[in-house]
Amino acid sequence: MNVSVLDLFWWDEEEKEFLPCDIFIEDYTFEFSGSKVNFKGNLPEDYKYCFFIREHESFYILEIWNEFSRKEITFMSQNQEKLNDIKVHFDYLNELKDNNREIFAELVKDKVTDITSNSDLTKLTVKFIEKTDQSVFKSINNFIVFERLLYVNLPIGEKVLDIFESGFDEFTEETDGFEETVDSDDLREYFSNEFTMYANMLIKYVEFQSQELVTYTIWELLKQVSSRLFADEFERSYSVYFNDINNISLLDCVKKYHQIETINPDSVASSIFFTYFLIKHNKFESQSFIVNNIGLIDLILGEQEQTNVDNFEDWLLEDEHKSIVSLTDINLMSGHEFEKLVAILFQKLGYSVEITKAVGDQGVDLIVEKDGRKYGVQTKCYSKPVSNKAIQEIVAGIKYYNLDRAIVVTNNTYTKSALNLAERNNVLLWDGAILEEKINDLKIEI
Template sequence: MENLDKTENFKMTKEKLKQEAKFMYLDIGFILDGQNYEKKSYLLLIDDKVHVYYSSLSRALIIDLFETRVIKRNLRTDYKIAHTSFQDTENVLSFEQMEEIKQYKKNYRKLQKKQEQEYIKNKLESLKQEAKFMYLDLGVTYGGGYPYNSKYYLFLVDDKLHVYFSDFKKEVVVIELTGLSINESSSGKADFDIREKGGINRYSVSSVQKDKFINYCYEFKEKEIKIIEKEIDRLFSQTNVEEMFKNYLTEALEDNFVNLQNFTLLEDYYYKDFFGFVREREYVIKKEFKAQIEFKYDKFIDLLKYREVINKEERYHGYYYLLLTKALKKVSVEVYGQKFHNNYHGYFIDLLDLTYKECIRTFFSIDIINHESKTIQYMFTYFLLYHNKLSIGDNQDLFYDGFSKVQSGIKEMNYQKELLQLEDRLLKKQKSINPTTIDDVDLMTGTVFENFVAELFKKMGYSTKQTKNTGDQGIDIIAVKDGIRIGIQTKCYANSVSNKAIQEVKAGLKFYHLDKGMVLTNSHFTKGAINLANSNEIILWDRLMLKEKMHEYYRG
C-alpha cells in the first residue's frame, strides 16, 4: 500500500481526477483504519466528493464531502466517513490532515455559496427576461405543504407565482395569480400565508412580503386594464362598432346598466376572477344578474368574432366578459348622460359654468321628478359624468364611488329642505291650507281631479291651461314654467294605469309642441306602463308622489 501512490496507474488516476475537478482538488494522502492500523487507504478531495482508495485501485469509496465529519481524540484525530454502507468506518488522520480537510470544507462552502448566489442571480435575471409586463422578487419563505418546514424562493412573473427550492436548483410549482389567496397564517412561522386555492401548498410570508404581493397584484391589474382599454379604443376605431355597442346597451341589454354601479360590481367580479384580488365593497353583484348578463354577452361575443371585430384566438372567457363590460361602461356615459340632458338640460342654465354643487341644487329644483328615485339619481349621475362635473378621490371608481357622492349630495339637499320646512313651521309661515286628503282624491270624478291637479301645479309656480274634454289628444293640462312646457294626462283610477296612457301622452307631445310629457294618477302604474314610460322619457307620478306634493305645497 505504501507504494500505491508511486505506481504509474495510480499517478494517472490522480492526474485524471485532478483534471476532472471543476473547482477544487486536494490530495490528503494516506490514512489509517481506526480498527486496524495495519490497513491503509488513500484520500483525495475532488470538488464536493471524498474519494477513498484501498490497496486495489478497483475498489474506491466515493461519498459527499458534507456527509463527513471530524472528531478529535486526544493526540489523534479520527476522521469518520458517514455513509450508509460504512456507518462504523473510522479512519485515523494526522492533525495536519484534519486541518487541511476542515479548511477545504470551509473554502468549498464559500465557493458553493458564491456559486449559488451567482446561479440565483442568473436565474432571477432569466425570469425577469421572461416577464412581458412586470416581475417581483419576494425572496425566501417557508412553506410548501406538510410538514411545514421547507424553505422556498418566491418570484412573481406577470400573472404567475414561481416557487423554487431555496437553492433555485428545482422549480416546485407555477401558480396563476387567480389561483391564490392570502390569509392570516396558522403556522406560527409568519404573519400571513399565500395559499393555493383548493390545494395544500401555502407559503408563509411576512407583513412586508404580503404588502408587496398585494401591491403587485393591483399594479398588474392596472397594466392589464390599460391593455384592455387600448383594445377597446381599437374596437371603436372600426366603422359602426361604437354605434353597435350603444344600441346593444339600450336594446339587447334592456337598460340593465341604468344602475351604473352594476358596471363596477360586474367588473369587480371579473377582476377577482381574472386577477385574484379586488377592492372590498359594501355590495357584490347578484349571481342571477351576472348569469343573465353573461347569457346575453355570449351571443354578442360570437357576433363580434364572426365579424372579426375581436380576435378569434382562444382566450379565457372571463377576458371577453371584462372587455365587453368595460366597453359598454365607456359608451354608457354618452348614452344615458345625453338622455338625461335631452330631458332636463333646460333647467341647467349656463351649464358650462355650473359647479358640481350648483348642479346638485339645480337637480333638486326640478319639481316634476322624484328626487328619491334611484333610477333618476342614476341618470343624473350619468349626466354629471357626461359633462365632466363629477370628480372623486384617488383609487376610487368613478361609477361606484361617484354615485355614492351624488347620493350624499342629494341627501344633504333633502335635509336642508327639511330644515327650511321646520323653520317655516316654527315661524308660523303657513302656506294656504287645503283640507283635501289623498282619500278625498280617490272619491273625485275625472274632471274634478283634473281641476285639482291644475290648481296644485299653480301652487308649484306653473301657469296652467286645461284642454277641452273631447279631442284633447291625450293631454289634459299644459303647465309652463321657466319656458318649459309640460303636457299632463290625469288619471283618477281605482286600478293601475296601463301603458295606453303613456302612448296617448307621447302622441300629444308633438301635437301641442311640448317639451315634456307626464301621466299623473292617484293610483299606481303597471309594469308595462313603467317600462314604456322609461323608454319614451315620460314622467310618472303615482299615488305616493302625488301625496308628497300635496303635503309639500298645501301642508294641510
C-alpha cells in the same frame, strides 16, 4: 424569487389536520416534503393573494387566500419569522401581478383611444348601445355586478374597472350577497350574446393581442360612449335648468336638480342620467361612475331632507285658519276635481296649462308647457293602483299631440306592469306620495 422554510406544519384539507413538512417555493411553483407529505404543485398565476398571520395558543397560523376569498393554503409554526418569510414571497408575487395589471390597463386605454378616434367605429359603438340592452348602464347594481363578473373571470383587468376604486372589487361578507340584488343570468346572457357578438365584429377592424384585451377594451369603450350618450340625453331635456353649468358647484347642481318638476328626486334611474351629465361637465373628482353615483345619491337625499325640514318649519308657522290640501282630501275628489287640482299644481310650478276636451282627448287631460317643452299629462284619481292601460293611453296621446314627454299623476300607486311599461317609454309617474310632497312644497290650499 424563491423561499425555503423548514420545520413547518401544513393544513391538509382532506385529512383535516396539520402535517409537518419543509417547503420550497419558486415564483408560483411549490414543493412540500415530509414524513407524511411529498408533492409538487403550482399556485394559480391569475390571482393576487391575501394573507393573515394570527396567534393561536403557542403557535402562529398563516392563512392565504386568493383575491376572491377562496382559501388556497394554511401554514402553522411556533416561529413567526418563518411565516413572515412566506408572506414576503407572496408580497413579491402580488407586486408582479400589480405591475402586469397596470401595463394591461394602459394597453386598454391606448386601444380605446385608437377606436374612438375612428368615426366609423364610434358610430358602430353608438348603434350597438342604442339597439341592445342598456340595463347594465342604467342600473348601478347591474353595472357593479357585471364588473364583478368580469373581474372574477378575467382578473387581469382589475385596474380598468370602476369597482376597483369603489371597493366593490372585494369579495367579503359585506359584498358576497350583492349578486343576488340583480338577475345575474341576464347579465351573463348579455355578455355571451350581444357583448361577444360585438367583440367578434370589432376584431375585424382592430388587432388585439389577447382575448382579455378584447373584452376589457370593449367594456371600457362601452362605458365611455354610453356615458356621453346618456349625458346628452339628460342635457337635451334639462339643459335650461343648468345654463351656468360651468360656473356652479356640484351642490348647486343638486339644488337645481331638485327644482326640476318633471323629475322625481327619489328616482334612482333619474340619478343615473344626472350622474352621466355631471361627469361630462367635470363636476366630480373621481372618474369612477360607481363612486360618483353613490356620492350623488347621498347629496340628493341630503337636499331632500333639508327640503322636508324647511316644509316642516313652514307648517309650524302657517296660518291655522288655512289648510293645505291633503291626500285624504284628494281621495274624496271626483275625477274632474282632481284634474283641476293638478292643473293648479302645474300653474304654480310655472307652466302654462291647457285642459283638453273631455271627449276624444286621446288619453291626455292636460297639455303643460315650460321653457319651450310641452308635456302631456294624464290624471287618475283612483281607489286602486293604476294599471298599464293608462301608460298605453298617454304614450299614444303624446304622439297624437306631438308632445315632448308624458306624465301620469295619480293619488294612488302603480302596478308593476305599469312601472315597467313607463320605464321603457320614458313616461314620468307621480304617485300619491310624490303628489302630496309637491302640494306641500307649493302650499296649495283648500
